[in-house]
Amino acid sequence: MKTVFADPKTDVIFKKLFGQKAHQHLLVELLNSLLELEGKHRIVEVEYLTPEQVPPRHDLKLSMLDVKCTDASGTHYVVEMQVIAVEGFQKRVVYNACKAYVLQLGAGDDYPQLSGVIAVTLCNFVLWPQKDGSDDYKVPMLSRWHMQEQHGGERGLDEVQYVFLELPKYQADHKPKTTVEKWAYFFREARSLERIPEVLAESPYAEALEVTRKANLSEDEWQAYDREKIAEQDFRGGLSLAEKQGEERGEQRGLAKGRKEGEKRGLAKGLAKGLAKGRKEGEALGEKRGEERGVALGLAQAILTVLRARGLAVGKRLQAKILATTDAKLLSNWLAQASTTESAEALLTP
Numbered sequence: 001m002k003t004v005f006a007d008p009k010t011d012v013i014f015k016k017l018f019g020q021k022a023h024q025h026l027l028v029e030l031l032n033s034l035l036e037l038e039g040k041h042r043i044v045e046v047e048y049l050t051p052e053q054v055p056p057r058h059d060l061k062l063s064m065l066d067v068k069c070t071d072a073s074g075t076h077y078v079v080e081m082q083v084i085a086v087e088g089f090q091k092r093v094v095y096n097a098c099k100a101y102v103l104q105l106g107a108g109d110d111y112p113q114l115s116g117v118i119a120v121t122l123c124n125f126v127l128w129p130q131k132d133g134s135d136d137y138k139v140p141m142l143s144r145w146h147m148q149e150q151h152g153g154e155r156g157l158d159e160v161q162y163v164f165l166e167l168p169k170y171q172a173d174h175k176p177k178t179t180v181e182k183w184a185y186f187f188r189e190a191r192s193l194e195r196i197p198e199v200l201a202e203s204p205y206a207e208a209l210e211v212t213r214k215a216n217l218s219e220d221e222w223q224a225y226d227r228e229k230i231a232e233q234d235f236r237g238g239l240s241l242a243e244k245q246g247e248e249r250g251e252q253r254g255l256a257k258g259r260k261e262g263e264k265r266g267l268a269k270g271l272a273k274g275l276a277k278g279r280k281e282g283e284a285l286g287e288k289r290g291e292e293r294g295v296a297l298g299l300a301q302a303i304l305t306v307l308r309a310r311g312l313a314v315g316k317r318l319q320a321k322i323l324a325t326t327d328a329k330l331l332s333n334w335l336a337q338a339s340t341t342e343s344a345e346a347l348l349t350p
Helices: 011-018 021-034 089-102 179-192 205-212 219-309 316-324 328-338 344-348
Strands: 045-048 063-070 076-082 117-123 142-145 160-166
Touching: 011 021, 011 076, 011 205, 011 219, 021 045, 021 063, 021 076, 021 179, 021 205, 076 089, 089 117, 089 160, 160 179, 179 205, 219 316, 219 328, 219 344, 316 344, 328 344
Parallel strands: 076 117, 117 160
Antiparallel strands: 045 063, 063 076, 142 160
């Protein structure tokens, strides 16, 4: 498929669309849509930061544009496109917004001169993936954040606010209806379009597509765009490789840990089985020895009964010896001789 339009999420195209004075009305339309501003609250004027106020970026991992938008209240807006999720991204958004708020004051200026700041961030990834019971995202595609009192929910301290548009949350098979959905559709699908679709045929979307048309790019813009797409692909490839290597290392570590835990569980299981078997054998052996002892004790008592019936004296030492004997065969011999022996001592003498 022939590519007609450039990707508006790249740095060079994003700034061509929304960072040039000639197209500032596109930025005004984008912000009014994302901030859901109507009537007298709509932004009517945009003032760009001077080049020295916007730090250059060399990582080519994201498109970033800082703008100052003046509305009736003088609110400042910081606009950013984030292409790839990076560690600490949300903290950076907060940092940039707070920095824009603080830098409004010079030495000796008064606090009442500070105007509110709203950070507007477009994400080419899902920032809040949590879903509810109906499989809908808990945080919608367009979300707005600012402080509120935690007990009663009263809103306040709104000097710094945040707006996020998570592009992947837009359903590609869903025909866009609202202005927000149309902007999401524009950012997601522009690169794959062969012509301007009917849903984007009106202003400002059609005009934005014309700006991204590759035929309208200068040679320098095209080369910068091409370098950025290659850098993005390399970065994504590096992430994919790192994830693959991480999975392999995790698998090896998991296997080693599993073996170790398996050995521990096997040892514990074997010990438990051994104890159970030992108890069982011990009980059986105990029963056997108990029976043998019972037989021996019965023979001993019979010997003592015969000796006493014949009037033969049996001392405590001889009685204890007879009762302590466990050899059933020996006791049977003594019992057979007890009726004819001359004395108890003679019975026990070998």
